[in-house]
Structure formats: structure tokens, C-alpha cells
Amino acid sequence: MADPDKIAQLQAALEAYEPGTGLFDRSHEEEKAPVRKRALGLLDQRARSREELRGRLIKAEFEPALVDEVLDDLAGSGLINDSRFAHEWVRQRAERRGKSSRALDMELRDKGVGTADRAAALEQISDDDEERTARAVAEKSARKVKAAPTERAEYDKHLRRVVGALARRGFNQGMSMRIAREVLDERIAEVENTG
Known part of the structure; x- marks a missing residue:
């Protein structure tokens, strides 16, 4: 389904176009057409x-020169905007x-988003948000523990799994270890009380 904002932006771009100004090069626009079509399909x-x-x-x-021209056109009409993209990606x-x-x-750096746009987008995540997200990931991983460990090696194995789940999502080691221990201990108490 087509995005109403994209349609409105395209309509505004069409309305801003003034025929007969002599600035329109039909053959060049025809060269750009397949690039534009592919770009819009990807978007x-x-x-x-x-x-x-x-x-x-x-x-x-x-x-590459045609690609850059098409991208400039799309940026000018607001169809590509790294700042808006980064904000939405992070959210x-x-x-x-x-x-x-x-x-x-x-991830944003890998997608070619500049430092300033990345930093602005990441401002929407507070330390509390980060902590809540890490805790939710740890709790999901800890739910796999069905019985209280009977020895230290078994506890450590569960702990490594929870820490690993956090590490794969990029949480720092100190936070991961602290939250993993808290959540794992809570889960073990829960299974002991229900068992």
C-alpha cells in the first residue's frame, strides 16, 4: 500500500514543476527514469x-552520476532524509x-548515516529505556530456566546464556552481567517457589 506522505510529496514536486522553462531535458529525464523507478520501488x-x-x-x-542525480531529486522532494530515517530506525x-x-x-553507521544524524536519533533512548530493554531481553532468556540449578556449573551455564543474549544485542558487559544475575536469581526463586 502506498504511503500517503510519499504521495503528497510527489504531488508537491509535480506541482512545483514549471513546463516551458527550458530547463527540462527529456532525454536526460528518460535516462534517469529506470533509476528513479528502482529507487522508488526500494523506498x-x-x-x-x-x-x-x-x-x-x-x-x-x-x-553513479545518474544515481546521484536521482538521489538529489529524491532528497529535494523529501523522499529520502537520513535524519528522519535514523530517528525511525532507532525507534x-x-x-x-x-x-x-x-x-x-x-547499524546506522553501516547504513551510511552520518555521525550527527545518528547521535540525534539515539537521543530518544534514555538510560532508563536502555535498562528496561536489557531487562526485558534478560527476562525472556531466563524464562528458559525450568528448574533451579543444583550446582554452581549449572548456574554459570544459565548465566552465560542470559549474558550472551544481552551481548548479541549490544549491551555493555557491566550492565549485562548485573542485569543477568538479578534476572536469573529472580527466575530461580520463581521456579523454586512453584516447584
């Missing part, structure tokens, strides 16, 4: 950073995937 799937979109278009063997990935701000920063 229709999901939002993308400028650099990510550029990489996909170059990989599709479009001429969704932190909420749905339980990612740490460090992991999100690396």
Missing part, C-alpha cells in the same frame, strides 16, 4: 538511508528488537 519496501539506497542502485549497475529497532543504543549506532 516503497521500507525507508532507507541515502547511502544504503545509493549502494543498492550502483549494485544494480546504474551509472522501531529499540522497541521491537530489543537493541541497545550501541548496536543501533553501529
